[in-house]
Amino acid sequence: MADPESIPSPRQLRVTKILSPVGPSEADLLRTKELNKFLIDAGLYESxxxxxxxxxxxxxxxxxxxxxxxxxxxxxxxxxxxxxxxxxxxxxxxxxxxxxxxxxxxxxxxxxxxxxxxxxxxxxxxxxxxxxxxxxxxxxxxxxxxxxxxxxxxxxxxxxxxxxxxDQILKLVPSVEHFRTTLRCIRFWAKQRGIYSNVTGFLGGVSWAIMVARVCQVYPNAIPSMLVSRFFKVFSHWRWPNPVMLCTLQENELGLDVWDPRKNPEDRTHCMPIITPAYPSMNSSYNVSTTTLGVITEQILFGNRICEDIELKKAEWPALFEAYMFFKRYKNYLQIDIVALNTDDLREWKDWVESQIRQLTLMIERDTKGKLQCHPYPRAYSDPSKHCAHIAFFMGLMRKQSDVVIGEGQSQFDIRGTVDEFRHLVNMYVFWRPGMDVYVSRVRAKQIPVYVFPERIRASRGAKASTSSDV
CATH class of the missing domain: 3.30.460.10 (Beta Polymerase, domain 2)
Structure with a gap:
């Protein structure tokens, strides 16, 4: 296999050649069979x-x-x-x-x-x-x-x-069937690991599809189990901000804006460029920040380790898709509570506030000069025991030296002003209606509300058995 680190720099903007034409071994065929069975058992195929x-x-x-x-x-x-x-x-x-x-x-x-x-x-x-x-x-x-x-x-x-x-991606991959199965795996994995969300600064469906398609291109004869493993191998060595590209950039024939760091200074600031294959080519991952890139990279390294263990028969496929234990990862969190007068208003208000959470992370990192970084979790939670229009998002705080306070107390990082700026930003919503509001508070890990946890964990914490729900 060619060294993934030999992938060209953004200045060259060319597409790499095939890394390996090798097809599946008997072991690869068996692992693909086991992988397909896991996907079916996990309910990832429609009836x-x-x-x-x-x-x-x-x-x-x-x-x-x-x-x-x-x-x-x-x-x-x-x-x-x-x-x-x-x-x-x-x-x-x-x-x-x-x-x-x-x-x-x-x-x-x-x-x-x-x-x-x-x-x-x-x-x-x-x-x-x-x-x-x-x-x-x-x-x-x-x-x-x-x-x-x-x-x-x-x-x-x-x-x-x-x-x-x-449509263009499907035309550029060697096998549509193998691409779709592999993408199904990677999307499920990304959701389980909490990094499937363009709006909060991670990667959306198009970005994951382009990355999977690129691996399919450089391993044209590989089958899904091989492609999943090589996906993590390739991108655990990828030297960002080298761009992921499925084809060369098309000429700017209609005068539309096209991603090209040779001409556009702003494009040079993108830390994880994943370029769409149809004109006008754009960076599908422009929302990714330095912090979320770090989280994505960490999870890809995790996936690579598990796949290596699977190939050595030290692990099985379910280990790759284990849910990320976000609420055990940090000591401090921000809780973002979103409320409205009714469920219809909440649905609309939630979409707007969620789209601005990325701005809150950038504001905090800006105001603390990067000493405090934030890990937004792309899932909304609701308390089933309450009959009100309310949901909550959470954000892990990665502090380096001292605690963060939003309320009373003294600390190196006081982000109360930043939170006020964020609340002012979201309240500028053009379709704002009475009752729509957002509250941001710091909570320690032991103060995380029980409704965010699976039932078995809630029971162990002494909570009433009920089922938390996604919104």
């Missing part, structure tokens, strides 16, 4: 009934929004259809009248504007793209053709790019 239900829901959604091409949950419309009036108002009103639709939440001011809802229990994120055509064909529209980006606004470009990236 036939669930798949049919999902397809039925998408078919009905297509009938609702009328003529156009529906790709997953992307609605493509002609140039005269207005996003605000026709999509966020007209379609919204149609969806409210459908009894199958619940938890309807328009998000028009997001980075990628969307309509979020559940349809017959299936979660839907419906995006809209208005392209420069008077008539959109129901079949034959190639969204990978750069011409679809001609004379469109930025929200449309971002809406189209999600599907453009996915």
């Amino acid at each position: 036939k009934e669930e798949s049919l239900k999902r397809m039925k829901v998408l078919s009905i959604i297509e009938q609702v929004h009328g003529p156009g091409t529906s790709i997953d949950t992307l609605c493509v419309g002609p140039s005269y259809v207005n996003r605000d009036e026709d999509f966020f108002f007209g379609l919204h009103n149609m969806l409210t009248e459908m009894e199958e639709v619940t938890e309807l939440q328009p998000v028009p001011v997001a980075h990628v504007p969307a309509m979020k809802f559940k349809f017959d229990g299936i979660s839907i994120n419906l995006f809209y793209a208005s392209i420069s055509l008077l008539v959109v064909p129901r079949e034959g529209l190639d969204i990978l053709d750069n011409s679809v980006l001609y004379n469109v606004d930025e929200p449309t470009t971002r809406s189209l790019n999600g599907c453009r990236y996915t």
Whole structure:
């Protein structure tokens, strides 16, 4: 195997060649069989009934929004259809009248504007793209053709790019089947280890897909068990900020912003560039900070150690997917409580506050000159014993010399002013309504509320047996 550290620097911006054409051994085939069994037992594959239900829901959604091409949950419309009036108002009103639709939440001011809802229990994120055509064909529209980006606004470009990236990735991997199985493993692993979240400064689905696809490219004949192991091997040696790229950068033919550190000084500041493969190429991991990169790297090293043990028959696959014990990792935490008057308001308010938590981590690191670093955990918790619109996020505090205080007391790091700045920031929400509020407090590990723990741990702490829930 070629040395992963030989991967080129950002200045070169070229794609590495195949590292090894070797195919699977008998042991690899056996490990892949064991891995597939684990995935099935863990419930990571949809049943036939669930798949049919999902397809039925998408078919009905297509009938609702009328003529156009529906790709997953992307609605493509002609140039005269207005996003605000026709999509966020007209379609919204149609969806409210459908009894199958619940938890309807328009998000028009997001980075990628969307309509979020559940349809017959299936979660839907419906995006809209208005392209420069008077008539959109129901079949034959190639969204990978750069011409679809001609004379469109930025929200449309971002809406189209999600599907453009996915389609291009599938074209660039040697085996779609092996890629999908490996990605299923890595995404599950990342969620278990608390590093699957673009919004809080870790990596989202596109970034993990690009990383997995790159490993598939450099090991074209490998099968899933080999690819999972090599994923951790390659990225435990990766020399960031060398970029992960699946293909060379395309020329800037339409004048859209393209990630290129040779031309854009801001791009040189990205600490973990993972570059999307379709024009206009962007860094899908721009939210990653120095601190979250450290957490991601730590977890990848953990995965590499476990995979090495699996190959030596010292461990089995379940060991790789053990949940990260976040609330045993630190002595001090920040608890971010989010409240609203009702569950509908809470759902909307929670999305906004969660999107700003990354700013809180950056503010704290800025105000403490990097001496205090924060590890946000991308999971929201609710107390099932309380009948109120409330959820909480938590953030581990990595202090070097002394404690942190938000309330009374003296300390080297007093971040009360930083917290006030954060609360002021989130309260600038344009759709703020009475009752929406956020509270930030420091808690020690022994003060962590019991509802965040699994039932067996709550019982051992003397708590009443009940089930904590994700929001």
